Amino acid sequence: MTPSEHISADRNQEGPSQPRASILMVDDHPSNLLALEAILEPLGQELVKATSGEEALKFLLQRDFAVILMDVQMPGLDGFQTATLIKQRERTRTIPIIFLTALSRDAAHVFKGYAHGAVDYLLKPFDPEILRSKVSVFVDLFLKEQQIQRQAALLREREREALERQSELRHLRLTESLPEVMWAARSDGSFTYANRAARDYTGIQAEQPLSLNTFLEFVHPSDREAMRAAWGQAIRLGQRVEREFRLRRFDGVYRWHLARAVPERDENGLLVGWIAVATDIDDKRRAEEAQGRFKATLDATLDCVLMFSPDSLTLTYANAGAAKQLAGSAEELVGLSVLEVEGAFDEAGFRKLLAPLVSGTLPSQTYSTSHRRRDGSEVPVEVVLQYVAADGGPGRFISVARDITERQRAETALRLASEAKDAFLAAASHELRTPLAAAKGHAHLALLKLGGETETGPGKSLKIINRQIDRMAKLVEDLLDISRLQAGRLSLELERFDLSHLVHETRDRMAVLSQGHEIHVEASEQLEGTWDRGRLDQVLTNLLSNALRYSPEGGPVWVRVQGERDEGVHLSVTDTGVGIPKEKQALIFERFGRAHGSKYGGLGLGLTISQGIVEQHGGRIWVESPGVAGEGSTFHVWLPRETEAPPGTVHPDADTRSTN
Numbered sequence: 001m002t003p004s005e006h007i008s009a010d011r012n013q014e015g016p017s018q019p020r021a022s023i024l025m026v027d028d029h030p031s032n033l034l035a036l037e038a039i040l041e042p043l044g045q046e047l048v049k050a051t052s053g054e055e056a057l058k059f060l061l062q063r064d065f066a067v068i069l070m071d072v073q074m075p076g077l078d079g080f081q082t083a084t085l086i087k088q089r090e091r092t093r094t095i096p097i098i099f100l101t102a103l104s105r106d107a108a109h110v111f112k113g114y115a116h117g118a119v120d121y122l123l124k125p126f127d128p129e130i131l132r133s134k135v136s137v138f139v140d141l142f143l144k145e146q147q148i149q150r151q152a153a154l155l156r157e158r159e160r161e162a163l164e165r166q167s168e169l170r171h172l173r174l175t176e177s178l179p180e181v182m183w184a185a186r187s188d189g190s191f192t193y194a195n196r197a198a199r200d201y202t203g204i205q206a207e208q209p210l211s212l213n214t215f216l217e218f219v220h221p222s223d224r225e226a227m228r229a230a231w232g233q234a235i236r237l238g239q240r241v242e243r244e245f246r247l248r249r250f251d252g253v254y255r256w257h258l259a260r261a262v263p264e265r266d267e268n269g270l271l272v273g274w275i276a277v278a279t280d281i282d283d284k285r286r287a288e289e290a291q292g293r294f295k296a297t298l299d300a301t302l303d304c305v306l307m308f309s310p311d312s313l314t315l316t317y318a319n320a321g322a323a324k325q326l327a328g329s330a331e332e333l334v335g336l337s338v339l340e341v342e343g344a345f346d347e348a349g350f351r352k353l354l355a356p357l358v359s360g361t362l363p364s365q366t367y368s369t370s371h372r373r374r375d376g377s378e379v380p381v382e383v384v385l386q387y388v389a390a391d392g393g394p395g396r397f398i399s400v401a402r403d404i405t406e407r408q409r410a411e412t413a414l415r416l417a418s419e420a421k422d423a424f425l426a427a428a429s430h431e432l433r434t435p436l437a438a439a440k441g442h443a444h445l446a447l448l449k450l451g452g453e454t455e456t457g458p459g460k461s462l463k464i465i466n467r468q469i470d471r472m473a474k475l476v477e478d479l480l481d482i483s484r485l486q487a488g489r490l491s492l493e494l495e496r497f498d499l500s501h502l503v504h505e506t507r508d509r510m511a512v513l514s515q516g517h518e519i520h521v522e523a524s525e526q527l528e529g530t531w532d533r534g535r536l537d538q539v540l541t542n543l544l545s546n547a548l549r550y551s552p553e554g555g556p557v558w559v560r561v562q563g564e565r566d567e568g569v570h571l572s573v574t575d576t577g578v579g580i581p582k583e584k585q586a587l588i589f590e591r592f593g594r595a596h597g598s599k600y601g602g603l604g605l606g607l608t609i610s611q612g613i614v615e616q617h618g619g620r621i622w623v624e625s626p627g628v629a630g631e632g633s634t635f636h637v638w639l640p641r642e643t644e645a646p647p648g649t650v651h652p653d654a655d656t657r658s659t660n
Contacts, residue, residue, distance in 0.1 A: 019146060021066035021139045022046045026056040026082070027100070028074040036069060036100075039128040045139055053077030057085060060092050066142030067135055072101040072113065083116040096138045098122060098131075181247070181257065181278040183215070187271045189235040191215065198278075203250035220246035220254050231261070238263050238271045244285075247278060255282035304371065304381065304401040308338045309394065310358060313347070316396065325381075325403055328374035338399070343372035354397065357387035371401060380404050418486070439469055482591060482605055485612040492532040492616060494643055499527040499536070499569055503561050506540045510548070514557075517548050522560040527569050529641040535613045536639075539621075542606035543573040543635050550577035551632070567641045568619075576632040580625040588623070617643045 023045050025036045033049045040047055045066070050056040054077055056070070068086070072079035079099055087093045099113045102124035113121040120134060175182050175195045181202075184193040191210035199206060202218045212231065219227050223245040234241035241261045246254040261276040298305045298317075304325040307317035318326075318333035326333060326341060339347060356362040365385040370378040381401040389395040443466045450458060484490040500523035507519045540559075547557045555576040564570050580588065591608050607621075614621045618640050625633035 019143060020045050021142045021146075022048055022063055023135060023139070024048045024050060024056060024059055024065045024068045024070075026050045026053065026068065026070040026074070026079070028052060028071065032071065032100075039132055040135055043132065043136055043139060053079070053082030053085075056082055060086065060089075060095075064091075065095055067138035068095055068097045069100055069131075069135070070097060072099050080112065080116045083118065087117040093117075096120075098134065100124060100126070178277075180280075183210070183276050185274040185276070187273055189231060189274065192273075201247070201249055218248045220248065222246075227259075234261055234263075234274075244281065255280055256285045257281060304399075304403075306333075306338065306341065306399040306401070307396050308399070310354065310387070310397060311394065313338045313350070315341075322401075325379060325401070326371060326373050327377075332374065338397075341371050342369065343378060344369045353385070354387070357385065357397070358395075368404065380408055439465075443469065482609065485609065490612055490616055492535060492643070494530050494532055496528060496530050497533055498525075499523075499529060499531070499571070499639075500525055500561055502533060502537060503540065503559055503571070506537055506544065507559060510541065510544045514548055516554045517551060518554075518556045519544065520556060520558045522558065522562075524562045527561060527563055529569065529639070530643050531617060531639065532613075532643075535616075539610040539613050539637065540571070540573075542610045543637075546606065546635075547573050547575035547577070547633075551575045552577065552630075555632075564638075569639050569641065571637040571639070572634050574632060574634040576630065578629045579627050579631055580623060580633050581627040582625075585623050585625065589621075614639065 023040060023043075025033055025040075025047060027033050027036070028051055030051065033051070037047050037049070048059055048063075048065070050059055053070075053074055056068070057077075059065075070079045070082060074082075077085070079101070083097050083099075086095065086097065096119040097117055098120040099118045100122050101113075110121045119138075122131065122134075175193075178195060179197055181198040182195040183191055183198055185191050189212065191212060191214070194204060194210055198204065204210075204214070208214070212228070216224050216228060227243065227245050230241050230243050233239075240263065242259065244256060244258050247257045248254050257278040258281045259276060259278045261274055263271050264273040264275060266272050298319045301319065302321050302324075304322040305317075305319040306315055306322055308315045315334050315336050315338055318330040320330065322333060323330045333341075339345060339350060342350060345353070353365060353367075357365060363386070366383065367385075368380070368382050371381050372378055380403070382404050383399055383401045385397060385399050387395055387397055443462050446458075446462050450462070503521055503523050507521050511519055544557065544559070551557060557576075558574040559572070560574070561569060561571040589607050589611050591605065611621050614637055619638050621635065621637050623633055623635050625631070
């Protein structure tokens, strides 16, 4: 007989909403089981019959029972033994057991039954109503307990569902607030969700269906197939995938993103879905590319490029140029202190040099020094040092050092050549002054013998000779002044005088040579100061000579001089000549610098000498010109009222200066 044959119940009494309890009846006599079934059937519960203790234990492994009715005397396991085994199991120990027996009516036997866990001990024959009533009580208790358990389970389920809904809501809010593009997919890879950032970035509408193809439409064509393959491989293997790709923004611009797709698994480790996040790395990637190009550029340059930490002064980078200049590999240099290279500095002095760069007071430092090579020798260099700040992290110093060995040799050779040239000019000028003075003296004597007649015959020729001697003497004097300027020996003879008087005197002298030009003077009175009268006359003469030379025939010239609030005076000479192009306005103050070639004569030394004289007085000279013919030029001179006497103010040959 199978266990299922032992189960009986009135199936017609079952209702879909009426839970029923199971009652286990155990007796080795089928007739007794039938009698029990007849007594208990009116209760409408499920009646399970077992003919032995062993069979009863099998039923107890399969289901829960409200109560067990069990005979005491049975072959094999008797009722007491079976009850003992039932009480030993956690799942069945609380099931009520009612012993039924026709034997062993003595109190000791009854007590033994209770000792084995029975809730009641009934002697046969028993009253059916009493038995049914007792069983009914346990059935009601069981059903109520089951109802409480179902209600508790339902409550737990509802709480779990509420927690899940709250968790899903929090998760949704979190994903919607993320700035990164994010999407979710089922275990098969079909897309189910895209967050707000994804919709805003791509322009996908919330109601638009999502799919892999929809997503791939926004992937750069060059990256599309690689992304499809990577996603397919991740789905097949159920493994995390990470890939860089270009994603199209709503305005058509592609930006680099880093996509990470992570599998979601349940508590059993089964794949249930995918979460993918794409982070915008376009700026980072461009910065890395720029840094790579920058490093390649640094590696290609011949100059020594070093980078070092502002805290430890440890070298963090050295290019190939540094390795060559310092006679060591880049790997050997990295990790050294920069002070091992900058041999001319101690740490305190070097940090003092760095301080203005870190504070932002100076954008860079440029200085000449020597770098110590790995073999102990030194190389002269010119260093440009800059500090590069980093967002949210420590900055770094970048040092670019150029080997100036050849430049120093060239500068030395140039200096020696310039000194030799200046020495030659000085010597030649001195040698020329003696015969020129003698020639001028003899010409003057000859004119006296002719009675001063200079308009005809020999007198006219002597006048021309005298004028050319003066011109030659002026050129010689200019060469001497240039030599003095180069040697730093231009002397000043300071005295106190009225500058406006000097302007008028110079104007009157130059008017004789003006050849139809009108020289207008606008001068304030009482412009007294301490200057070198002869030297300022030389400056004014040079400026007026240039103004007359470059002005058209009959063109006016203005000389203006006035005092200023800053205890200085401002002098200007304005002409209506050819003007000076913008690109040549700095050139004209250089030695032999000319704006208009040799058309107008002169060596191009006058403005150089004038600038040296003005600067020797502590002043400055500059020019303003639109560079258009006919609009002329204005030369400005600013002088302090009081000139501090420079070294060598008195010069032995100061009285030989010419103002002509």
